[in-house]
């Protein structure tokens with residue numbers, strides 16, 4: 001059973017997760033009929049830029065986040081942006097988005113100039129997330145826990161971040177027991193995905209480097225959050 005504080009925390013996180021989504025008019029652009037590698041890259045850049053804006057707004061709603069040291073807030077956002085976007089794009093690909101978005105998004109990711117060596121682990125991850133059949137609360141908490149990772153580069157007050165992350169982990173553990181009573185290992189499986197996210201984050205740094213070698217341009221927001229250009 002959940003304490004009053006845990007019920008309040010879950011409500012705040014779920015409301016923020018539902019409120020901050022990529023706007024429909026941006027998502028709809030995925031459906032336009034141009035499928036060149038260039039066009040796919042441009043569309044994915046627009047999606048990522050919109051997703052980062054959504055991520056910043058969601059993060060500001062995490063109880064306690066705005067009380068952290070300002071520079072640590074930036075360090076946590078920069079350190080978790082790619083992982084949070086892997087989680088969000090995984091949920092989008094697996095939730096059967098409206099009007100065939102899912103296939104289109106997958107198609108554009110596969111044909112955006114990403115080398116095959118990264119496509120494989122990326123889509124293995126998407127598949128492994130889909131197999132978990134997470135409920136919305138678990139998705140929102142897993143994203144929260146990823147953002148509140150204390151050992152990101154340049155975080156000064158790690159214990160303060162640890163305290164916030166532990167609160168979210170306690171809540172996620174109870175959520176898993178509630179929604180997956182037949183699977184005592186489910187919580188551990190979810191945390192295993194966080195390890196896989198770190199690996200993908202390293203692959204992503206190489207993806208960025210190879211795009212840049214081919215003179216691909218990113219938006220100012222992405223350059224800032226990924227320290228490129």
Ligand SMILES: CC(C)c1onc(-c2c(Cl)cccc2Cl)c1COc1ccc(-c2ccc3c(C(=O)O)csc3c2)cc1
Nearest residue numbers: 022027041044045047048051082085086088089092097109
């Ligand atoms: C700069 C660009 C080329 C790039 O570099 N690395 C990655 C990148 C890739 Cl290719 C994979 C994983 C992570 C990143 Cl950062 C990307 C593209 O990042 C994306 C971020 C987020 C979405 C995304 C999320 C949700 C939803 C929803 C929904 O919620 O209903 C509807 S449409 C949609 C679209 C897609 C792509």
